[in-house]
Amino acid sequence: MSFGAPWGLLALLAIPAIVAIHLFRRRFRPRPTAGLFLWGDARLTPAAGRRKQRLVWRASLVFEILAALALTWFLSDPHLGHRERARHLIVVLDDRARLQATLPDGGTVADALRARVKERLEALDRDDRVTLVVSGSPARILAGPAARSFEAAELLSRWQPRAPIHPLDDALGLAVDLATEGATGEQQTANLLVVSDRTPPGLAETAGLLTRGLARPASGVADARWIRAADGERLAVRVVAHGAPALRTLVVRAGDLELARREVSLGPEESSTVVLGLPKDPPETLTVALLGEDPVAVDDRVELVRPPSRAVRVAIAVPPEVAAPVQRALAAVDGVTLVADADAADLVFLGADIPAPTGGQAWTLRLAPGEGPVVIGPFLAARGNALLRGLDFTGVLWVGAPEGEGDDPGSAVLVAGATGLVSEARLGRTRHITAHLDLSRSNIVDHPAWPGLVANLVAARRAALPGPLRTNVPLGQAARVTVPVGRDLLKVVPPGGGVPLELAADALGEVLVPPLSAPGEYRLELGPDPAVGPAPEDARWGRMNAMLVGPDLSDLGGAGATQRAPADLGEGDVERRRGAAAHLIPLLIALLAGLAAWIAFRREERGATEAKPSRAALEGAR
Amino acid sequence: MTVAPGADATGPAWDDAAVHALAGRLRLALDPRRRLRQGGARLGARPGASLEFHDHRAYQPGDDLRHLDWGVYARTDQLVLRRHRAEVSPRLELLLDVSASMALTPEKRRMALALGALFLTLARAEEARAAVYTLGDGVRALPTGRDRWRLALTQAAFAGAAGLEAEPLPLLSPGAERVIVSDGLCPGGGAAVTRRLGREAGSVALVQVLTKAELHPSPLGPVRLEDVEGGALDLMVDEAACARYRERLERHQSEWRSALHGRGPGLVTVIVEEGLEAAGRALAAAGLVEAVTR
Numbered sequence: 024m025s026f027g028a029p030w031g032l033l034a035l036l037a038i039p040a041i042v043a044i045h046l047f048r049r050r051f052r053p054r055p056t057a058g059l060f061l062w063g064d065a066r067l068t069p070a071a072g073r074r075k076q077r078l079v080w081r082a083s084l085v086f087e088i089l090a091a092l093a094l095t096w097f098l099s100d101p102h103l104g105h106r107e108r109a110r111h112l113i114v115v116l117d118d119r120a121r122l123q124a125t126l127p128d129g130g131t132v133a134d135a136l137r138a139r140v141k142e143r144l145e146a147l148d149r150d151d152r153v154t155l156v157v158s159g160s161p162a163r164i165l166a167g168p169a170a171r172s173f174e175a176a177e178l179l180s181r182w183q184p185r186a187p188i189h190p191l192d193d194a195l196g197l198a199v200d201l202a203t204e205g206a207t208g209e210q211q212t213a214n215l216l217v218v219s220d221r222t223p224p225g226l227a228e229t230a231g232l233l234t235r236g237l238a239r240p241a242s243g244v245a246d247a248r249w250i251r252a253a254d255g256e257r258l259a260v261r262v263v264a265h266g267a268p269a270l271r272t273l274v275v276r277a278g279d280l281e282l283a284r285r286e287v288s289l290g291p292e293e294s295s296t297v298v299l300g301l302p303k304d305p306p307e308t309l310t311v312a313l314l315g316e317d318p319v320a321v322d323d324r325v326e327l328v329r330p331p332s333r334a335v336r337v338a339i340a341v342p343p344e345v346a347a348p349v350q351r352a353l354a355a356v357d358g359v360t361l362v363a364d365a366d367a368a369d370l371v372f373l374g375a376d377i378p379a380p381t382g383g384q385a386w387t388l389r390l391a392p393g394e395g396p397v398v399i400g401p402f403l404a405a406r407g408n409a410l411l412r413g414l415d416f417t418g419v420l421w422v423g424a425p426e427g428e429g430d431d432p433g434s435a436v437l438v439a440g441a442t443g444l445v446s447e448a449r450l451g452r453t454r455h456i457t458a459h460l461d462l463s464r465s466n467i468v469d470h471p472a473w474p475g476l477v478a479n480l481v482a483a484r485r486a487a488l489p490g491p492l493r494t495n496v497p498l499g500q501a502a503r504v505t506v507p508v509g510r511d512l513l514k515v516v517p518p519g520g521g522v523p524l525e526l527a528a529d530a531l532g533e534v535l536v537p538p539l540s541a542p543g544e545y546r547l548e549l550g551p552d553p554a555v556g557p558a559p560e561d562a563r564w565g566r567m568n569a570m571l572v573g574p575d576l577s578d579l580g581g582a583g584a585t586q587r588a589p590a591d592l593g594e595g596d597v598e599r600r601r602g603a604a605a606h607l608i609p610l611l612i613a614l615l616a617g618l619a620a621w622i623a624f625r626r627e628e629r630g631a632t633e634a635k636p637s638r639a640a641l642e643g644a645r
Numbered sequence: 646m647t648v649a650p651g652a653d654a655t656g657p658a659w660d661d662a663a664v665h666a667l668a669g670r671l672r673l674a675l676d677p678r679r680r681l682r683q684g685g686a687r688l689g690a691r692p693g694a695s696l697e698f699h700d701h702r703a704y705q706p707g708d709d710l711r712h713l714d715w716g717v718y719a720r721t722d723q724l725v726l727r728r729h730r731a732e733v734s735p736r737l738e739l740l741l742d743v744s745a746s747m748a749l750t751p752e753k754r755r756m757a758l759a760l761g762a763l764f765l766t767l768a769r770a771e772e773a774r775a776a777v778y779t780l781g782d783g784v785r786a787l788p789t790g791r792d793r794w795r796l797a798l799t800q801a802a803f804a805g806a807a808g809l810e811a812e813p814l815p816l817l818s819p820g821a822e823r824v825i826v827s828d829g830l831c832p833g834g835g836a837a838v839t840r841r842l843g844r845e846a847g848s849v850a851l852v853q854v855l856t857k858a859e860l861h862p863s864p865l866g867p868v869r870l871e872d873v874e875g876g877a878l879d880l881m882v883d884e885a886a887c888a889r890y891r892e893r894l895e896r897h898q899s900e901w902r903s904a905l906h907g908r909g910p911g912l913v914t915v916i917v918e919e920g921l922e923a924a925g926r927a928l929a930a931a932g933l934v935e936a937v938t939r
Contacts, residue, residue: 051869051879057746057859058830059872061893062880 031098037091045084086620093613110151113198117219118158121576122184124318132220133184135235144172154201158194159186168201187499188575191223214589220582231589236582240266243322243577245294247311249330249495253357256301260311264289265578272314275299277306319577328568330494334360335485338368340377341390348468352477359481370484384508386454386484392423392461398439405436409483414475423461431457452508452532495568502536512550518543539569658799659759667925668766674935701725736818737768742827743781743801744808745873756917757854758798760826765794778815781805806874809838819845829853835901848909850933856917862887
């Protein structure tokens with residue numbers, strides 16, 4: 024016999040205490056009196072410090088001892104055999120959604136694997152334990168650790184693989200950790216079984232393997248984007264084929280209304296991006312579906328939501344003689360909306376003496392020609408600055424450079440020798456760029472560097488606009504969201520509610536949303552505004568749509584059926600668990616015995632109670 | 646204003662209506678020979694200043710000439726002094742045992758308080774001066790002002806084992822009518838108590854309040870007799886034990902009677918269960934009170 028909690032045996036000390044109480048328990052019914060001396064010459068027995076007397080086995084004593092024994096049983100958990108040493112099977116379930124691929128018999132790979140695992144669980148002994156680990160990033164425990172097999176089987180029946188493509192390493196590592204938990208050294212005390220549609224690379228020899236799959240050609244959506252451009256909105260859908268050429272039909276629907284249809288022909292292991300134009304003012308949600316036979320259906324249909332407009336509002340406040348080249352450059356940039364009010368703009372082009380808009384979060388590009396000599400180069404751009412990325416100023420006659428080195432605030436991003444030509448000052452999340460450039464006299468207006476510079480500036484400003492950088496995000500990919508100025512907390516509420524993710528923004532107001540785990544529309548909420556107070560309930564600020572797509576989701580190459588039993592490592596230490604009912608039986612007995620002891624005590628004392636004066640009398644006597 | 650006696654978990658402290666009803670039919674039976682203080686409502690045994698004629702005596706130098714009987718002088722030419730009876734104010738001292746044994750049952754407690762209330766009501770009705778002392782675990786003098794004694798009596802705490810032997814000795818007035826309300830169950834007997842509490846008293850009486858079970862116990866079988874004032878005794882209470890108890894109680898009461906002999910009404914035993922009316926009859930029979938017709 025062994026004990027689950029040997030310290031619980033201390034409860035046995037209650038038994039001598041009970042016996043001692045009964046040894047000193049009075050045998051005569053108490054009877055208060057006022058003239059004890061009139062009753063005889065026998066010596067008086069003090070009320071306190073009673074004499075020890077012969078032990079009488081009364082019902083109350085028996086029940087009290089029984090209660091103490093039951094309580095000891097409950098606390099110490101005695102048991103025969105090796106309750107804590109049972110066989111432990113750890114099953115790693117591949118949760119990648121491609122396990123929903125259909126088999127020739129009409130069922131799915133996941134159904135077939137689930138049935139096989141259930142058979143294994145049912146074949147286990149009653150005391151054996153099972154832990155189900157579901158793969159993912161990160162992996163999670165579906166049942167256990169060390170659950171009973173029927174509990175695990177019940178949870179297994181609800182398992183449905185729906186994760187994007189990910190490596191199984193995390194799940195295998197967790198399984199090995201659980202298998203070696205409590206063991207000495209690296210000794211593994213649990214049996215490991217990996218369940219997938221293919222053999223994972225580098226699997227240990229001792230691990231069992233159960234795969235069920237069929238290497239079949241399949242195709243699906245690898246990615247999908249909803250693009251809002253100045254010339255209209257369109258969808259860009261990338262389709263990929265694996266194993267064999269595929270001829271699929273791509274359909275875009277808004278509810279039951281078909282908006283576009285395109286035949287897609289792909290060679291094996293080839294992908295193609297299909298761009299489908301959308302009508303003006305399209306609905307907020309669209310469905311993209313690939314029609315045609317395909318064993319992997321989960322990536323043949325994807326919902327997309329309309330992203331918010333990310334057009335940059337630009338105001339031009341430059342002298343008339345240089346306004347034309349600015350306007351011409353902006354016209355060549357996509358996603359720009361010209362506005363007259365500089366206070367309502369995201370980006371303002373300013374002349375040398377025109378004051379910057381006040382109070383806003385607008386970025387500015389100030390054209391401030393200097394009196395310096397004409398510069399023909401060489402030009403040196405600050406490395407890594409997005410403003411000058413990809414620009415080559417060779418051949419530019421730069422007119423308007425400052426005399427000497429210039430004294431602009433901020434950092435120089437373009438210099439010629441010691442002369443700073445373009446500088447950038449950052450104030451919070453806004454940028455103020457100063458270009459010492461005379462557009463009316465410089466040939467830069469006819470050089471590709473000028474529209475390139477403007478396009479880079481607009482792109483940088485767009486990237487800093489509040490909102491998700493990408494609204495429709497494939498599952499398993501991180502996403503970037505910029506929160507408005509003054510806010511520093513973003514809440515990502517999963518589809519259908521649930522516990523939201525609360526993410527803090529960095530100094531630039533950017534939040535990196537970790538890869539989402541379930542497809543659907545996520546609600547974005549902002550944290551409280553310090554200037555206003557707590558955010559109202561259900562204050563939706565934006566949304567993100569997670570799509571179950573991926574280039575490898577339909578890759579069934581390598582799938583196959585394998586069965587390899589795990590090495591029988593014997594019994595391992597597992598967490599001791601008892602059924603709830605079995606656990607409570609001794610406690611229940613203890614409670615019943617305690618109740619019976621109390622009733623018996625009351626009955627034994629009933630005569631004494633009748634002989635006693637009323638309670639009030641005793642209180643009065645006190 | 647009549648203050649209703651307080652009530653607790655066991656009911657009212659005493660039956661005030663019954664006390665008033667009984668007090669209406671009784672008066673304190675005071676011995677006029679023992680009056681010392683003058684100026685009261687009762688006629689004393691000595692000559693004094695009341696309107697009621699007492700006797701004549703020959704004038705002696707120094708006598709108050711206002712008291713000369715001029716009629717006798719006119720008839721006899723002798724100076725004779727006309728004397729009137731003195732008006733006296735008797736003093737009642739009530740010593741109430743509030744030890745734990747007096748609250749053995751709620752009825753016993755109520756009877757003790759009712760008797761105390763009865764004596765104080767009678768004293769007030771006769772404008773007698775009264776003093777009340779409770780003797781429990783100590784001695785405490787209660788106020789005796791108009792109705793103030795009611796509240797004080799209601800709040801009397803029945804506790805302690807000293808009872809009539811409690812220290813210190815109360816400030817007792819010589820010549821006062823002293824009434825002890827107690828069960829008198831002092832292991833030391835009544836003689837010592839009487840010597841202590843009856844010193845210089847005009848009279849002293851013990852109103853012994855006992856329950857029927859204390860007076861005539863019946864067999865109970867094996868019981869642990871627990872004295873509410875301390876101590877316990879395991880005993881088979883059978884007929885023989887009860888007989889021995891009664892014999893000892895009678896001997897104890899005899900000791901009390903002997904100690905009180907010649908000092909007034911003596912020992913008056915009041916049985917709790919028989920009620921206040923029966924108690925009044927017992928007090929009247931003992932001469933502690935007397936019936937009046939009003």
